[in-house]
Amino acid sequence: QVQLVQSGAEVRKPGASVKVSCEASGNTFTSYYMHWLRQAPGQGLEWMGVISPSGGSTTSAQRFQGRVTMASDTSTSTVYMELSSLRSEDTAVYYCAGGYGYNIDHWGQGTLLTVSS
Amino acid sequence: DIQMTQSPSSLSASVGDRVTITCRASEDIGNFLAWFQQKPGRAPKSLIYAASSLQSGVPSKFSGSGSGTDFSLTISSLQPEDFATYYCHHYNSFPLTFGGGTKVEI
Numbered sequence: 001q002v003q004l005v006q007s008g009a010e011v012r013k014p015g016a017s018v019k020v021s022c023e024a025s026g027n028t029f030t031s032y033y034m035h036w037l038r039q040a041p042g043q044g045l046e047w048m049g050v051i052s053p054s055g056g057s058t059t060s061a062q063r064f065q066g067r068v069t070m071a072s073d074t075s076t077s078t079v080y081m082e083l084s085s086l087r088s089e090d091t092a093v094y095y096c097a098g099g100y101g102y103n104i105d106h107w108g109q110g111t112l113l114t115v116s117s
Numbered sequence: 118d119i120q121m122t123q124s125p126s127s128l129s130a131s132v133g134d135r136v137t138i139t140c141r142a143s144e145d146i147g148n149f150l151a152w153f154q155q156k157p158g159r160a161p162k163s164l165i166y167a168a169s170s171l172q173s174g175v176p177s178k179f180s181g182s183g184s185g186t187d188f189s190l191t192i193s194s195l196q197p198e199d200f201a202t203y204y205c206h207h208y209n210s211f212p213l214t215f216g217g218g219t220k221v222e223i
Contacts, residue, residue, distance in 0.1 A: 044218050045215045061212045099166075109160050
């Protein structure tokens with residue numbers, strides 16, 4: 001059974017950056033596309049981007065281009081998402097989620113990011 | 118971007134009821150449609166992929182159908198643990214986009 005375990009809650013000031021990690025269990029890491037999504041308080045899901053199984057290719061949503069960086073470390077089966085130039089509207093729960101294709105089969109537990117001065 | 122429209126946005130039901138939620142895509146997405154369930158304060162749980170295939174471990178009371186632009190999720194007999202918000206999303210192309218959710222409540 002695949003498990004995705006994310007790093008803990010973060011608090012940042014406006015203008016700062018945050019890096020969230022997501023560690024995958026099992027032998028799926030090298031086959032999984034890993035997505036990053038977020039959910040603002042009381043809102044629906046918003047897709048941010050995806051990194052390919054090898055980590056060699058990333059695609060991000062247009063509204064996050066230039067602010068989001070995704071990377072993977074195959075030695076630790078961990079993917080990372082860094083979001084820069086934070087503003088209050090970035091306060092949300094951030095999820096990693098993975099699947100063998102572009103679909104999402106499994107979700108991480110979520111990481112709460114609070115952006116506040 | 119492909120727009121996903123879910124209806125209804127909420128519904129009231131009772132234990133044992135059969136409920137159906139619909140999802141419409143703004144363009145043909147084939148069968149690249151998935152459904153997931155989310156309970157308050159919890160991470161989403163994937164239920165269905167490829168419009169009608171059950172994820173491993175998901176009970177057969179959940180079923181999905183449709184192709185092209187019109188899709189539906191049916192829960193055959195609601196149980197207390199099924200009261201949650203349900204979302205559809207497409208994965209036909211990037212960006213993935215999501216329906217607005219359907220809250221199923223008593």
